[in-house]
Amino acid sequence: xxxxxxxxxxxDLLRDGRLRWCGAIIAALLLAATLVGWRSWREVSxxxxxxxxxxxxxxxEQEEKNPHAAAHYGLYVxxxxxxxxxxxxGVDPYxxxxxxxxAHRRNEAxxxxxxxxxxxxxxxxxxxxxxxxxxxxxLVVFLVFPVIAAEREQGxxxxxxxxxxxxxxxxxxxxxxxxxxxxxxxxxxxxxxMLVLLAGGFHSxxxxxxxxxxxxxxxxxxxxxxxxxxxVSARCKSSRHALIILMALWIMNTTIAPRFATDLSRRLLPxxxxxxxxxxxxTELKAGxxxxxxxxxxxxxxxxxxxxKHRVDTVEELPIxxxxxxxxxxxxxxxxxxxxxxxxxxxxxxxxxxxRKALGxxxxxxxxxxxxxxxxxxxxxxxxxxxxxxxxHRRKLVRELNRDLEVNGAGLGFMYQAGPDLWRSMPRFRxxxxxxxxxxxxxxxxxxxxxxxxxxxxxxxxxxxxxxxVD
Amino acid sequence: MxxxxxxxxxxxxxxxxxxxxxxxxxxxxxxxxxxxxxxxxTTINLFLDFIPRSSGTARIHGxxxxxxxxxxxxxxxxxxxxxNLYGNLSGLENLSYxxxxxxxxxxxxxxxxxxxxxxxxxxxxxxRPVRTYSKGMRQKVGIAAAIAKRAGVLLLDEPTSGLDPKSxxxxxxxxxMLRAEGVAILMATHDLFRAKETGTRxxxxxxxxxxxxLDTSEVxxxxxxxxxxxxxxx
Numbered sequence: 093x094x095x096x097x098x099x100x101x102x103x104d105l106l107r108d109g110r111l112r113w114c115g116a117i118i119a120a121l122l123l124a125a126t127l128v129g130w131r132s133w134r135e136v137s138x139x140x141x142x143x144x145x146x147x148x149x150x151x152x153e154q155e156e157k158n159p160h161a162a163a164h165y166g167l168y169v170x171x172x173x174x175x176x177x178x179x180x181x182g183v184d185p186y187x188x189x190x191x192x193x194x195a196h197r198r199n200e201a202x203x204x205x206x207x208x209x210x211x212x213x214x215x216x217x218x219x220x221x222x223x224x225x226x227x228x229x230x231l232v233v234f235l236v237f238p239v240i241a242a243e244r245e246q247g248x249x250x251x252x253x254x255x256x257x258x259x260x261x262x263x264x265x266x267x268x269x270x271x272x273x274x275x276x277x278x279x280x281x282x283x284x285x286m287l288v289l290l291a292g293g294f295h296s297x298x299x300x301x302x303x304x305x306x307x308x309x310x311x312x313x314x315x316x317x318x319x320x321x322x323x324v325s326a327r328c329k330s331s332r333h334a335l336i337i338l339m340a341l342w343i344m345n346t347t348i349a350p351r352f353a354t355d356l357s358r359r360l361l362p363x364x365x366x367x368x369x370x371x372x373x374x375t376e377l378k379a380g381x382x383x384x385x386x387x388x389x390x391x392x393x394x395x396x397x398x399x400x401k402h403r404v405d406t407v408e409e410l411p412i413x414x415x416x417x418x419x420x421x422x423x424x425x426x427x428x429x430x431x432x433x434x435x436x437x438x439x440x441x442x443x444x445x446x447x448r449k450a451l452g453x454x455x456x457x458x459x460x461x462x463x464x465x466x467x468x469x470x471x472x473x474x475x476x477x478x479x480x481x482x483x484x485h486r487r488k489l490v491r492e493l494n495r496d497l498e499v500n501g502a503g504l505g506f507m508y509q510a511g512p513d514l515w516r517s518m519p520r521f522r523x524x525x526x527x528x529x530x531x532x533x534x535x536x537x538x539x540x541x542x543x544x545x546x547x548x549x550x551x552x553x554x555x556x557x558x559x560x561x562v563d
Numbered sequence: 564m565x566x567x568x569x570x571x572x573x574x575x576x577x578x579x580x581x582x583x584x585x586x587x588x589x590x591x592x593x594x595x596x597x598x599x600x601x602x603x604x605t606t607i608n609l610f611l612d613f614i615p616r617s618s619g620t621a622r623i624h625g626x627x628x629x630x631x632x633x634x635x636x637x638x639x640x641x642x643x644x645x646x647n648l649y650g651n652l653s654g655l656e657n658l659s660y661x662x663x664x665x666x667x668x669x670x671x672x673x674x675x676x677x678x679x680x681x682x683x684x685x686x687x688x689x690x691r692p693v694r695t696y697s698k699g700m701r702q703k704v705g706i707a708a709a710i711a712k713r714a715g716v717l718l719l720d721e722p723t724s725g726l727d728p729k730s731x732x733x734x735x736x737x738x739x740m741l742r743a744e745g746v747a748i749l750m751a752t753h754d755l756f757r758a759k760e761t762g763t764r765x766x767x768x769x770x771x772x773x774x775x776x777l778d779t780s781e782v783x784x785x786x787x788x789x790x791x792x793x794x795x796x797x
Contacts, residue, residue: 256636
């Protein structure tokens with residue numbers, strides 16, 4: 093009986109213009125977004141790899157110079173494009189993908205693709221994630237709102253129930269039929285996604301544990317929309333009423349909630365503007381050691397301490413290069429200032445993230461958005477991880493260069509010069525993205541939201557099934 | 564066999580069916596006559612357990628419909644005043660679907676076409692989407708589904724509404740055939756002529772009460788109309 097109802101529902105939907113036209117458009121958009129995303133991922137990955145190689149070459153091929161000058165020359169590091177970013181580019185276009193590492197300064201990431209976009213592109217960038225998070229639920233609403241409500245309105249529900257078909261069989265059959273029809277749209281795109289991953293590329297092995305879990309997350313999300321829509325359709329006396337309720341739910345989730353979450357987190361947990369932040373750091377840095385200015389009071393104190401320690405009268409007599417020590421002291425002071433200010437900022441940003449994730453309990457679209465970006469490696473956490481890794485590398489690089497100046501440049505002051513052998517011996521930048529358990533732990537609230545909504549949808553549907561009557 | 568004992572339905576203070584008692588045995592056609600709002604459709608709905616009764620009992624084959632809701636429905640077929648079907652499916656597909664849900668999984672396409680043919684639908688018509696059907700044609704598919712179910716009890720709620728005279732006549736013949744096969748039939752209707760022609764008994768309802776119950780063999784057409792109008796004028 094359930095199979096018969098499922099078969100009829102599937103056949104009915106196949107012949108229905110809503111599935112034929114809307115479904116075809118959304119399937120085409122999903123396939124196109126997946127293909128375009130993959131092509132873009134391939135090109136951008138290659139570009140970034142080439143850019144990183146070129147940046148390394150530029151650093152390695154510097155002429156002979158003072159190591160600290162090399163530290164000022166610096167190095168560009170590029171964020172690898174994660175394999176699953178072809179599905180969900182996340183915040184990467186907004187947070188920047190490269191950082192210039194140089195002495196004394198912690199630079200922000202730059203190269204933000206969104207800056208090259210027109211206003212309209214920023215608003216409507218089509219990605220597989222947008223189709224899955226926004227358009228597919230809309231299709232679910234359009235397909236499911238009348239499945240029971242319209243049968244009640246048209247009187248066919250009376251006919252079915254007069255045949256001795258239980259409400260449970262009707263609902264289960266329709267659920268299977270609708271899911272099968274939706275499968276016609278999602279399965280080809282999922283197959284294409286799998287092919288893309290099988291085709292390989294940079295770090296594609298990292299996609300494998302993440303991709304199936306991403307599939308589970310989206311299944312829960314879309315499944316939630318199906319069961320909730322079905323429950324509303326079963327509860328409502330008219331299909332119009334069901335459509336209004338479901339459209340309100342969709343608009344709240346996909347349009348209002350993201351804006352609301354962002355605005356609320358900014359209002360409750362404000363962060364300083366970039367200018368204010370840089371200005372407050374700059375003020376404090378000025379009060380600290382400056383390794384470049386001869387005569388600086390704190391520099392003189394450091395010099396005195398060092399001369400006393402080595403029991404000599406002049407820096408020329410020191411067994412080490414004083415400039416190297418002074419510059420590293422300046423670096424350490426700057427790092428401490430940066431860490432303190434950035435720590436406060438990161439703490440606020442982290443709280444904003446937590447608030448947004450918590451709001452995902454109310455709005456499942458927020459939850460899937462965070463989960464999807466996290467599993468694709470393109471969320472705020474990954475962006476901060478990259479920035480932290482780059483900063484850690486910057487400090488290591490600058491320390492190594494200052495150390496070389498300190499150890500090998502005794503008595504030469506700023507006249508000491510090193511060559512390509514030193515540049516080439518510097519550590520290479522390696523950024524390993526977060527491991528899966530860490531991602532899953534950070535996204536616990538997202539999972540709780542999706543599972544809760546899905547379970548609530550089933551409870552609602554079960555209740556609607558039990559109370560389903562015709563009159 | 565179907566039976567109502569002191570069957571009552573109230574909505575707040577308003578009684579729409581007042582202690583109805585009737586019995587329809589195998590091979591009987593009981594026609595319920597009455598003005599709109601007399602309680603005919605409520606009676607049918609109570610036998611279908613679509614609405615909860617306030618008191619009394621409705622039984623099909625001896626089983627209480629409220630206690631054995633799904634079980635009793637397996638023994639009955641129902642034709643509403645307006646048969647609505649699935650517009651994207653053909654008449655044949657609709658009949659196949661309804662028959663299978665009604666438990667007739669043994670019927671092949673030829674059998675289904677035969678049922679449709681018996682109610683006057685051709686093979687060509689059977690293959691067309693139901694959204695292109697007239698009300699009468701949809702009614703015929705509903706009748707075919709009811710016949711195909713081979714149920715022991717048939718509940719009809721003004722089933723000839725919308726049918727042309729020829730189809731109504733064919734429908735009456737089908738009812739007589741089913742009566743001959745031992746089916747117990749309860750039909751709510753406004754059509755006094757059909758009630759007299761096909762019914763074995765006629766019940767006249769007014770304000771939720773069964774005010775008269777007549778054996779059709781004992782009254783003529785004119786008598787039935789007179790008795791009906793007398794009750795309506797009271």
